Amino acid sequence: MLTQRQQEVLAFIQRQQRETGLPPTTREIQAHFGFHSQTAAMNHLRALQKKGAIRKAAGKARAAVVPQPDRTPWERSIPFLGLIPAGMPTDTVEETGNALELDLRLFGQQSATGVFALRVRGDSMINAQIADGDLVIVQQKQPREGDIVAALIDGEVTLKRYVMIQRQPRLAAENPRYPDLIPAADLQIQGVMIGLIRRA
Amino acid sequence: MLTQRQQEVLAFIQRQQRETGLPPTTREIQAHFGFHSQTAAMNHLRALQKKGAIRKAAGKARAAVVPQPDRTPWERSIPFLGLIPAGMPTDTVEETGNALELDLRLFGQQSATGVFALRVRGDSMINAQIADGDLVIVQQKQPREGDIVAALIDGEVTLKRYVMIQRQPRLAAENPRYPDLIPAADLQIQGVMIGLIRRA
DNA sequence: CTCGGTAGTGTTCGCTGGAACACAGTTTAC
DNA sequence: GTAAACTGTGTTCCAGCGAACACTACCGAG
Known part of the structure; x- marks a missing residue:
């Protein structure tokens, strides 16, 4: 819509706002x-305002x-948990001190x-192209078939693929060298993987 | 230190800045x-500046x-380029409109x-656990042996591993089904992969 | 007790910066 | 092909706003 x-x-305004406040x-x-004329700038501002790209107080x-691209709920602190405690308290956020800032x-x-x-940890x-040391972003929700989930097994979290076999939910590894099927019924599914971050 | x-x-200034921009x-x-006098406000600003709480342009x-609680150099806009033009202009930043905000x-x-x-694109x-659709974060610098680099081949960017074979730099794919060695001498190396982001 | 910092009132000066008016070339859309 | 955008130039006007000056009052430190 903008030319x-x-x-x-618009980019200039944004940059100034960001860098100088x-x-x-x-x-x-x-x-x-x-520009040789200040009016040229005024015209652009008028146009930008008419198109809703900026707010202008007369x-x-x-x-x-x-x-402001409202620096709000996305781009937020999310807790970083190397290992999720059994009770899975809903707000360990502040406690760990470890947190990531990222644009969700x-x-x-x-x-x-x-x-x-x-x-x-591990391979x-x-x-599924998930390597040792990768950072996995997980959201707490019910898994659907084929999702990769974080599950609590023996007090430790592991990543597995959530699959259905004969109507039974199972957790499968994505490595032939691993025993792959674990009944998922009485396991605690912590959440579903929604993303991954790797530092090279 | 502040009274x-x-x-x-200070709080008022901050709030205005945040809420109205x-x-x-x-x-x-x-x-x-x-206040009945504008000077009262001026005095406070002067005091706040002297104490370093605000910056003031005369x-x-x-x-x-x-x-600003320094929205610093990390956590910055980086350009998103599906394909890097040959000249690799240094400041296409504003131009694409496509940019990511992330904590570098x-x-x-x-x-x-x-x-x-x-x-x-492609597999x-x-x-190297890099899949089709992944977002790769690249920094412009000289590659070292073993680095994964973004290289310009036939006007298109591909990812390859930078290896030395008999003192010759080569670019190797990480998939046996691909022809893997390409002389790296006269190729344009765009940068070295420093990270990866995947949306599940 | 006096000096410096804090907290104001009241007034004047003049640069900063928004806005309006008049005019014009170049695109884009119907 | 004609009207409605889009992009500009040049000029004038005056409100918005920072800044300086003069004066008052309270308070804590040396």
């Missing part, structure tokens, strides 16, 4: 783009504000509630 | 606290800014300079 030029102006004045926009200085939209999430991270999921 | 009153003023003017501060409108400390980076993302790196 090339308008996007450039202040939205630019019309004359600062003018100077940045080398008469006030530096009043062109980009409605990357993983199609709208909010950070019920999302946590955990580090993979039982190697055929 | 009661100064903290109140704009720091208040001296007169807005005056009105909010019910002569400019709305210039009292609270140094996850990948051991201090700053976002020279970092970009690109989506993996030539499957044995």
